[in-house]
Amino acid sequence: MQSFNRPAFGNTLLPVAPDQALTSGRFHRVPVIHGTNHDEMRMFVGLSLTAFPIRTESDYRARLVDTFGPAAAAVEARYPAAHHPTPALAWAAVLTDRSLTCTTLAAGRAVATHAPDLPLYGYEFSDPDAPVLTGLPANPGFPYGAAHGFEMPFLFSSFPTERPLTDAQRALSDRMVDYWTHFAHTGNPNTPHAPLWPVLRPSSRLAQSVQSLAPGPGGIHPVDADSAHHCSFWDRLPQ
Template sequence: MSHGSYTTFGGIPYAAPPTGPLRWRAPVPAATWHGVRDATTAAQRCVQMPTPGAGAVLGSEDCLYLNVTMPTPKPAGQKRPVLVWMHGGAFLGGSGSDYSTEQLAVRGDTVVVTVNYRLGIFGYFGHPELGSAPPFGLADQQAALRWVRANAERFGGDPGSVTLFGESAGALSICAHLTSPTAVGLFQRAVLQSGSCLMSFPRGALGPGIPAYEPFASQRDVQTAGAEAARQLGCTAGGGDEVLACLRGQSTDRLATAQLMQSFNRPSFGNTLLPVAPDQALASGRFHRVPIIQGTNHDEMRMFVGLSLAAFPIRTENDYRARVVDAFGLAAPAVEAQYPAGHYPTPALAWAAVLTDRSLTCTTLAVGRAIAAHAPGLPLYGYEFSDPDAPVLTGLPANPGFPYGAAHGFEMPFLFSSFPTERPLTDAQRALSDRMVDYWTNFAHTGNPNTPDAPLWPVLRLSSPLAQSVQSLAPGPGGIHPVDAHSAHHCSFWDRLPQ
């Protein structure tokens, strides 16, 4: 569909519908079509975890489609770099069509592709009878990248200049592809926003008693969970073929329950796509040598804490102390001494700061050190999105005395112009948005985010833990400048603390 300065193509199939006998199989090529295909609207999103109180299941299992945005006109002879976006959503929600990419395409002179991939039990199920099947959602993403390699030139794109970028679960996906032997040659650069190979949450981060979270799971653990799910679904009789036929015969609605979806939202390792856990692969130097931008937001975990405050309020220092003890056990006094509640406007903000530093900022910097240790000459850039007044994303609850600041996902409206927020960007924020788009797209063009008219973004130097400057991204004069995130987020403390 033409929009003047850009053209969009929605709902392009990159793999066959993973339904019926193709449920829980690696993606296979989509059927060819003859004549003109309608590409004026995006396809349905992949089946999502149902929201509380919702009726029908949202989305469809027939969902392996992507969307392309390209500037108009298509260049004669010259090929543009391609940006491929993997959405976030905890491997449980989201869709490629949620993101408006025209600013990246037009201002950045790039071709932008957004991708749907299987979610929850449909994307990350395992069972002994499936053997060492790959995580299907990640296999979908690699199939989409192969489609891009085969078809980018049709849209004026360069199949040899692909930048993979994503946020949250999308960034975790990119971590997996960086360490996946089956992703060789599928992308030439990577941008990881608020998610890394070392990210994890301690016990109680999302609420008292909620178990610790690691983003990847062993094949054995996923198979064990799958065998239990099969028992719950009544699929145990007969041999292996009968069990799988029973499981594949279950209705979408019967599988898309909150309990089953949440039981399968961690990609498995111990298969051809991920032979070992990504953090172990990274530590041993088994990752693709491509230029990387990685970063976090200044107040990442305020989003998660804000979502849980109604159910689990943190009103007093005793409430805060109980959360710290739940998360860190014997190390709790050391954590509380490093983060005294009295040093923060409220105990809830103190708790959010603890989790931001421990789970996202410092783990992301540690990834940078691991990369630098094995590939010291690799172009590596770090950032911290730091706008304290970023627009609040639509749907987040208002908590008096608990500003969200630069929380998880709050950089999205600065890259994707129509991302839903409670208010539009200010003039200063729009200027920051333009600058961020320039940085991201120049990186896609050259492997270096810097442009002649922008504040210098230095390469991340990791020779010393005391000199780990990342680019602070905030609006207003002087808002873009290098900062020592390692010191500002107490990373020396977390690096010493047993995990």
């Protein structure tokens, strides 16, 4: 992820690295919605499985050692392959939490710390049966779930997918569009008769404050994404 996501900075547009800007408070005070998907890295792992398969626990352990070095054993203890349907899905969970979910929550804490009155809203798109984006390879035993970009067809109906949304998913789509549109208009996503989307507040943890977005009754509700994705573990792990 260090080479995958490294924006250029040191210029007029980005004087300093974005993470340093957030932690030092050097950012524009504007209303913010930010978030991630529950299974973000399944898309990237799914794209690579043909060339770089993860079939066994030994394959999984080798990835951990190659990536985390001396900390690999601690990561495996927190994410044992036996707790996931396949070793490949365990690997995707590790990458999702370390690379995207927990770093996004940390960015939210930085924003909230420096601008406690700023309208700031977090979400986690969590539909495990979201339509697969057109063009992704099918990997038996490796469902994409709520992978990277899989929320886009819920916000933009022209986004290509392998199948249309179900009735329940269309209802979720309508709610998400209402949230985003009202936020763009007012700086607050909340609308009458919709589940309350709580604002994020400064704290050491963003517990019970990220809006989970999933279809069906009760699918939209606040969740403690920090705990669910083991962010305290990643904060303690040596870099």
